[in-house]
Amino acid sequence: MPFVSPTNIYAEWVYPGGVPSTMGEWWQTLPVVSDTDRVSTLRSFQENSSYNEFWEQIAITEELAQVDVPVLHIGGYFDIFKEGGFDALRQRPDKTWLITGPWTHWDFLAVPGEDAPAAVDLSYGVILQWLDHWLLGDQRASVPPSRVISFENTSTAGEGTWGAHDTWPVAGVSTTRLFPAADGGVSATAPASGECSYSVNPYDGPSVGQTGTMPHAADQDQAANEGVDNARGNGRCRWPDGGREDGVCGRTTFTLPAFDTDTSIAGPVTLHLTASITAADTHFVSKLETVLPDGRVLPIETGYLRAQLRTSLSRPEEIEPGKPIPYTIPLGNMHWKFKAGERLRVTLSGGDFPKIKPTAPAGIVTIHHGTGTYLDVPVVGS
16 A cells, blocks of 8 residues: 555656756655765765666566556655556556545644544545455455545645546546647647747746645745736736846746636646757756636646656757757646636746756757647546
């Protein structure tokens, strides 16, 4: 019964998308290993920046299908290791059950005798019944009623609904293809060819250093780094009078018009991008966000990709500066309801500090719009 557990610590933790993070180092401050072991582990992380034999020996992503016992995966949408359960469900759907809630990596179990749990906490009874069912053979003990028990999150912390689903993505989902345009908009129709650019700012942010994305945390509002007048405009490179000049900035944004009705997404979101860069490499950081009517911008999920590892995390490939190249940036699985009046936004930049190390090479990234740059979103009932 894995809890918030990874299947590939290279891609989920230490080098997400091949991009060096700080998440693999903060644990050194914990008194759980000796100084010698800390140094040895950190050196191994630093010396193996691409996915190789070192990581293969501890990753289980490709071994999941060999597990021949029923497994209940428990994870959180705001945890750095949330993809592990979805990996298992995809590879061994007949022996995997998945409970994913509005949790991070920290405590979310309702402990008997302690304060009354929140409505979204997980009861120990679920775990005990699972163990009684499979280990004791007690058929009176129930297992989750469906393969996937998922919490649909919203822009209001703690608000949302649990749902039971037989498949993932959930039934009734279809992929909606959205095309970012050079003017900062997003539409269902591919725009005419165009370009927009951003300068690489390795210190772009904010992010949370030790967990996954935390959209409801007050210090994670992204509006300050996305221009002004976010409640009505598209947020692209516009700054208050006397501030930075309009034009090329450190983050570029693309925003869908406000939803007329509540709209849910449930499944993996992927950004396909055609871009050219002036440097020999770059770190792509893409955020999927919701823009609220009051101007706040909440990060739902973030995807990463080191440009030289675009076709394989194992083999860096040289990049010809100035040449348009296709990239694919997975933003991961999510279950989120956009309320009427909110807007979906996708962003691109070269940093996500403090989660990502500020080591992206200096340069300009140009996004080439048209049929080769699009966002695939799993929309419920579309």
